[in-house]
Amino acid sequence: MFDTHGRIKCGTISVPDFQGSLGDWTGLLGYECVETGKVPIELANGWGALKTLGARTALLAPPGGGGAAFVRLVEQPAVLAYLPMRTYGWVGYELSVRDVPSLHDRLHGSPIRVLTPPECAPGSAGWTPIEATGRAGEVLFFNGANDTLRDLEFPRAAADVDRITVAMLAAADRAAAVRFHVDALGFSEGGTFRLPYPVINAAFGLPPETESEATVISVGRMPVCEIDQFPPGTTERKQLLGYLPPGNAMVSLAVRSLNAVRAPLIAPPETMGGPLYAGRRTACTRGAAGELIELIEAGGGTL
Template sequence: MSGGYLTHGRIAGGVVSTPDLDAALADYQGCLGLVPVERGTIDADLAASWGCPKSAGARFATLQPQSGAHCFIRLVEAPLPKDFRPTRSYGWAAYEFTVQDVFGWPDRLSGSGFDIVGPPKALEGLPYFIPMQVTGRGREMLYLNEVAEDTPTSDLPKARSLTDHIFIVILATPDREASLAWFERALKLDISSSYTLAYSMINKAFGLDADYRTTITMVQKGRLPIVEVDDYPAAATARPGDPEMLPPGNAMITLAVDDLDALDAPFIAPPVRREGALYGGRRTATVRGVAGELIELIEIGG
């Protein structure tokens, strides 16, 4: 199905660092219903291409939605820093999955390694989807969103399996305007709508008043939503952990791009063709954004 699915800017995957690969795999397979497609250890050349040489040799498992969407979750085993808390540091803050039957999820998650941090709740003024938020064993943040309808400026995908693909990733940045300019220039993406709202995940994480307002902006390609860029409070910090390993929690995303050579961003290592379910023999390279976030790019052609 990848031929029509992978277009410029499409999210092709997300990497999660987790302290217990086998337990995390049981959660993502048994609870979320994702399908394992690969297992092994991270190749040294691949780890170096991410700028994370110490992640070489780490055990990993790759899973895909039952829908068959070309969007893969890679669970990579890594130590969990004691001081890491979700929604407190710069980098990838959350992955948003399109799911079915969001109000049935609290029961499905019972007894798993997922903790519910935001139960399913319709949002005032946002009739397009009903979200809930959970964290996993690596303190990664996942949003499980049941889509109701498209927004005026973007097309939102309805799930074709219980848990389908990642359709938005959330970036915590020290400089929203600089991050937006970078996505537009470096990756040839489009800046879309901005919203200023009381963002309960951020307010809880930083102990702010419930009515503290955060500005967020969507990065898209046409009507395809990709990245939600969030202004973070001054108390936010760099992501803890070893700088030569994958970051803890939501570690890295993978995006499809038409042409690596047309992008205006330095690659951590020169592009290489890679095999496997995710790469399919395509050229791939990784870049770092303004907030230090890792973005792996897969070239899909015109």
């Protein structure tokens, strides 16, 4: 069963150029559009973003995904002060891909701007992830990993660009953010590690060898998110009043029971239809790093 506790169901992106971003995701990345429409009042209210009411939205899925995981585009005005990788909250989605060098070649010169070239991973026959930004300022990590890493399982991509496997969270207080995901949402704290992150170092003008510390949040051997301690100079993400955050706006996670969530909900749960919700209850909360988290009840008991 795909919809297990902690599974990433969707990554939502705020897009000022709706048609352009839709064309990038369906053309360059090969996703399929499975639903279009306008944001209903139940979701706008639940997100705490009432000005998104009636905004155009598209739900996208990797081909052959079977309705398991999605990317959602929501149209809203641009935030001119927004700089990718420089603010707290959700800063990137990692997607599994079939062939990293081939995707790199395909994206060359496109509106999805590649920030780092693929390189042979040390001690492995695989490739390092390539990091990119989309036209809406969304940060994307394309990873060809298909085995076990740090005791976590990363699935083999079934499509050229497959589903989101990990969400990256920038925190001012990494320990507090970890506690929220463990205590409030019922996930587990995985390992903590240090490594140079090219995209972080480039964003802040740091030497390439500068290391960042990160903690993995998981459920069993399944990764959920990576919580990174971001450098000094990171700021709160500015957003337009009544709208979603710009860029990587929100992550939707499956949970066993909304009743067991130990955090305030923005609005009471609503039962929603369509491919993403499938008649299940959903509600949103905000984490310790200010991140917007949509929870979708998958059933199966308490957390």
